[in-house]
Amino acid sequence: MDLRPESAGQGKPTPTFKEDGGDEAGGVARRGCWGGVLVPLLAVITAIVLGSGFIVASNPPALEAWAGVLRDPLLAVTTSVQAVLDAYLALLVGAFGNPAAVADALGVWRYTGETRPLMDALRPVSESLVITTPYILAGLAVALGFRGGVFNIGAEGQLFVGGLAAAYVGYSVKGLPWLIHMPLALLAGILAGTLWGAIPGILKARWGAHEVINTIMMNYIAFRLADYLLQGPMSRPDGMPITPEVASTAYLPALLPSPVRLHLGFILALLVAWVVYWFLWKTTRGLEIRMVGANPHSARYAGVRIALTIVLTMGLSGALSGLAGANQVLGVDHRMVRAFSAGYGFDSIALALLGNSHPLGVVLASLLFGFLRGGAARMQSVVGVPNEIIRIIQGLIIVFVAAPEIIRSLYRMRAKSEDEKVIVMESPGSS
Amino acid sequence: MAETTLSVPIPKVRSRRGVIAGAISIAMAALIVLMGLSAAGQTSTFVLASQRAGVTIPAPDLVLPSGITLYVLGAIAVLIAMYQFFSEREQVSLYTAVVVGLVVMGFLIWATQGKSLNLTGMLVSSIVRATPIGLAALSGIYSERSGVVNIGIEGMMLIGAFTSVLFASVTKSLFVGVIAGMLFGMLMGLLHAVLSIRYTVNQIISGTGIIILGLGITTYLHRLVFDVHPEFNSPGPAIPAVQILGLWRIPVLGPVVFNQSSLIYLLWVMLVLTQVIMYSTRWGLRVRSVGEHPRAADTLGINVFKIRYMSVLISGAIAGLAGTYMSIGAAGRFSEGMTAGKGFLGLAAMIFGNWNPGGAYLGALIFGFFDSWQEKLSILQVGIPVELLGMAPYLATMVVLAGFVGRSRMPAADGQPYQKESA
Numbered sequence: 001m002d003l004r005p006e007s008a009g010q011g012k013p014t015p016t017f018k019e020d021g022g023d024e025a026g027g028v029a030r031r032g033c034w035g036g037v038l039v040p041l042l043a044v045i046t047a048i049v050l051g052s053g054f055i056v057a058s059n060p061p062a063l064e065a066w067a068g069v070l071r072d073p074l075l076a077v078t079t080s081v082q083a084v085l086d087a088y089l090a091l092l093v094g095a096f097g098n099p100a101a102v103a104d105a106l107g108v109w110r111y112t113g114e115t116r117p118l119m120d121a122l123r124p125v126s127e128s129l130v131i132t133t134p135y136i137l138a139g140l141a142v143a144l145g146f147r148g149g150v151f152n153i154g155a156e157g158q159l160f161v162g163g164l165a166a167a168y169v170g171y172s173v174k175g176l177p178w179l180i181h182m183p184l185a186l187l188a189g190i191l192a193g194t195l196w197g198a199i200p201g202i203l204k205a206r207w208g209a210h211e212v213i214n215t216i217m218m219n220y221i222a223f224r225l226a227d228y229l230l231q232g233p234m235s236r237p238d239g240m241p242i243t244p245e246v247a248s249t250a251y252l253p254a255l256l257p258s259p260v261r262l263h264l265g266f267i268l269a270l271l272v273a274w275v276v277y278w279f280l281w282k283t284t285r286g287l288e289i290r291m292v293g294a295n296p297h298s299a300r301y302a303g304v305r306i307a308l309t310i311v312l313t314m315g316l317s318g319a320l321s322g323l324a325g326a327n328q329v330l331g332v333d334h335r336m337v338r339a340f341s342a343g344y345g346f347d348s349i350a351l352a353l354l355g356n357s358h359p360l361g362v363v364l365a366s367l368l369f370g371f372l373r374g375g376a377a378r379m380q381s382v383v384g385v386p387n388e389i390i391r392i393i394q395g396l397i398i399v400f401v402a403a404p405e406i407i408r409s410l411y412r413m414r415a416k417s418e419d420e421k422v423i424v425m426e427s428p429g430s431s
Numbered sequence: 432m433a434e435t436t437l438s439v440p441i442p443k444v445r446s447r448r449g450v451i452a453g454a455i456s457i458a459m460a461a462l463i464v465l466m467g468l469s470a471a472g473q474t475s476t477f478v479l480a481s482q483r484a485g486v487t488i489p490a491p492d493l494v495l496p497s498g499i500t501l502y503v504l505g506a507i508a509v510l511i512a513m514y515q516f517f518s519e520r521e522q523v524s525l526y527t528a529v530v531v532g533l534v535v536m537g538f539l540i541w542a543t544q545g546k547s548l549n550l551t552g553m554l555v556s557s558i559v560r561a562t563p564i565g566l567a568a569l570s571g572i573y574s575e576r577s578g579v580v581n582i583g584i585e586g587m588m589l590i591g592a593f594t595s596v597l598f599a600s601v602t603k604s605l606f607v608g609v610i611a612g613m614l615f616g617m618l619m620g621l622l623h624a625v626l627s628i629r630y631t632v633n634q635i636i637s638g639t640g641i642i643i644l645g646l647g648i649t650t651y652l653h654r655l656v657f658d659v660h661p662e663f664n665s666p667g668p669a670i671p672a673v674q675i676l677g678l679w680r681i682p683v684l685g686p687v688v689f690n691q692s693s694l695i696y697l698l699w700v701m702l703v704l705t706q707v708i709m710y711s712t713r714w715g716l717r718v719r720s721v722g723e724h725p726r727a728a729d730t731l732g733i734n735v736f737k738i739r740y741m742s743v744l745i746s747g748a749i750a751g752l753a754g755t756y757m758s759i760g761a762a763g764r765f766s767e768g769m770t771a772g773k774g775f776l777g778l779a780a781m782i783f784g785n786w787n788p789g790g791a792y793l794g795a796l797i798f799g800f801f802d803s804w805q806e807k808l809s810i811l812q813v814g815i816p817v818e819l820l821g822m823a824p825y826l827a828t829m830v831v832l833a834g835f836v837g838r839s840r841m842p843a844a845d846g847q848p849y850q851k852e853s854a
Contacts, residue, residue, distance in 0.1 A: 054651060057655075058651075058655050151635055153639070203829065203832070203833050206833075207832075207833040209829070209832040209833045210782075210832065212582060212635065213775055213778055213779050213782075213828065213832060214829055214832065216772060216775045217775070217779075217825040217826075217828050217829050218825075218829075219772075220771075220772055220822075220825045221822045221825050221826065224818045224819065224821045224822045224825075225818070225822070227818040227821075228816050228818035228819055231818070232816060346643065349639055349643075350643065353636065386650075386651050386654040386655055388647055388650045388651035388654060389647075389651055390647075391643060391646060391647030391650065391651070392644065392647040392648055392651055394643055394647065395640050395641075395643035395644030395645075395646075395647050395648075396644070398636065398639060398640035398643060399622075399626060399632075399637070399640045399644070402626070402632045402633060402636040402637060402640065403626055403630040403632045403637075405630050406630060
């Protein structure tokens with residue numbers, strides 16, 4: 001990152017400052033062309049292709065055919081291809097729904113006014129978007145951390161405390177109008193997440209303790225806290241380890257009639273993505289965060305208060321994860337349960353990497369992962385491929401995105417250009 | 432951070448630190464005395480006899496008057512606080528650690544008032560629980576001493592735990608299981624090495640990828656294979672304890688030190704070996720020089736890449752062994768995500784021990800102790816929920832990191848990919 005415009009751009013954003021923003025955002029946002037998108041795209045495709053190996057391994061007919069590969073090699077290949085196609089077709093249908101069914105339902109709705117079949121047909125897409133929502137928020141949390149030079153692995157724990165706080169405000173406060181209660185519950189989640197993120201931030205800023213280990217410790221503390229609260233003070237009167245149901249005045253309302261569960265949180269998440277972009281590239285504080293992330297030494301030289309910025313970055317990152325947890329409780333589950341997060345916090349690391357730590361990239365990556373995970377459930381039930389295959393694919397994506405050279409040599413691409421650089425923290429050590 | 436203290440004259444800083452530390456010690460002494468007041472007139476019984484596998488090693492019970500013992504501990508804490516107030520020495524944090532130890536002892540005495548606690552059993556379980564953490568720390572030492580941050584230990588441990596169970600179940604041999612666990616851990620180490628050395632990937636990102644891959648692959652295969660064929664997830668009884676002849680009958684010391692799993696002895700041997708290798712052999716010197724200043728090492732004709740590859744592979748093998756210990760060494764089976772953060776605790780222990788084997792194992796023992804006390808204290812029913820007591824090892828990690836990381840020094844080139852001049 002070019003730091004020269006910094007002195008000029010301290011008070012208000014100047015044109016040079018804008019250009020600086022565009023440069024980092026460049027790959028995805030403005031240049032838009034192959035440079036920034038091709039490598040992540042190829043990484044995803046390569047990961048999916050490698051993932052099909054695991055699908056073949058989980059398909060008994062294919063394995064049988066491979067056992068007799070010497071007798072009939074063609075059969076082995078065709079059975080394997082068939083298995084992989086079946087699995088990924090199930091994934092696609094699970095993620096997007098069946099186009100024919102949607103068309104039929106549209107017809108029914110047009111001629112009879114009956115919306116139920118249409119909603120049934122739209123359900124798969126909606127479910128995928130419901131999963132996308134916490135992905136966007138948690139992915140933004142990690143991305144913001146990367147931009148500020150900190151690695152927040154604690155999104156999962158921040159998600160948990162955010163969900164707990166939102167659920168508590170949701171069910172214990174009664175009699176408020178929706179316009180006050182819902183934002184209040186969201187705010188509670190945000191504050192809890194901020195606290196959970198800021199503690200490792202303070203420990204790093206004040207004592208130089210590495211945030212990677214501390215955020216993981218905070219995860220385990222959050223899990224224990226959730227166990228304790230859900231079995232004791234916050235449990236439902238009948239003793240089940242879940243909280244009472246959130247009052248309907250705290251719901252993030254559904255956008256369409258049941259059984260479509262898509263809720264206001266999705267719109268909110270898109271809005272937040274735009275706010276994060278605006279904050280990081282159009283405000284002085286955002287510039288300071290990116291300066292510390294790009295080069296703490298020159299940032300210090302330029303007068304940025306490093307310690308404060310680290311705490312701010314971690315706090316904001318925690319706030320976004322906390323919002324993701326609150327969103328999940330208020331929009332989907334309407335109560336806090338121990339298993340309310342399907343590992344969103346951990347997946348968010350892959351999202352931030354894949355999205356090159358840019359809000360737009362994170363949204364696109366979240367859509368991809370949301371639809372992958374949405375379809376994986378159907379893949380598991382129809383073809384019998386465990387949905388953990390998605391996590392393997394995610395791991396592979398991380399590896400390929402972090403090492404674009406592998407992808408380039410695999411596809412015989414030209415040497416790297418500057419704007420392909422993956423944005424992650426530059427200084428893994430503690431200052 | 433350094434820059435916040437730079438403007439303050441140095442002698443003043445030292446005394447202020449002493450005052451803060453002294454104040455903390457006074458507060459802790461007050462806490463101990465308070466516990467003493469609430470436990471006055473009671474006795475705390477610590478059972479030292481050991482009963483394992485039908486064999487009883489007798490030892491007299493340690494019966495302490497709870498109140499008086501706590502007052503004595505409190506008085507010691509006050510003395511230390513006084514010393515911290517007026518001392519000009521730099522060792523204030525060491526004394527704070529001693530005071531924290533006094534509080535922990537005091538808490539145990541307070542929790543045991545009117546009841547009895549098997550202290551020997553608690554020590555045995557501390558050693559057992561410290562083992563995967565100690566192995567993980569050792570794994571981290573090899574990698575990081577050569578300048579490669581290895582955050583993926585957790586993922587390597589999972590792979591090791593899974594493959595060792597699989598191979599031990601199929602071949603009916605625990606030994607084959609151990610070897611398989613180490614080999615597959617090494618394979619994950621190779622992946623980390625290729626990514627971070629050959630492709631100069633950010634080592635923390637690469638490690639995270641390995642964690643996610645390790646978790647994903649083992650969970651996937653667990654559901655695919657073990658759920659359908661439970662016979663592949665039954666390596667039989669865990670690796671048995673080995674009794675060192677004669678010595679294992681010594682009261683207290685015998686059960687704790689001389690009657691443990693052979694993998695625990697292996698860890699102890701490896702700790703000593705690592706100390707010798709790192710500080711008394713040519714290879715160890717090379718590893719450390721590559722971790723401190725790879726360019727200088729390269730200039731002297733040391734093959735930086737080769738040393739780093741070797742170190743990360745060893746690190747992977749030891750991480751695999753750590754997972755192996757958790758599955759076929761202790762639990763006797765594999766379960767999803769069974770490492771539960773032990774790899775990270777190991778990294779914290781490594782930092783606590785200043786990247787040295789002995790110190791790292793001390794850190795691991797502290798974590799092991801806090802890990803075992805959750806279980807023991809829940810038996811005593813002290814009125815504090817089990818889940819909150821379970822936070823102790825994680826809180827201890829954070830406190831330890833904040834307290835010690837400032838005074839410890841990581842290898843200078845840790846986390847930095849090395850590229851030759853021409854690149």
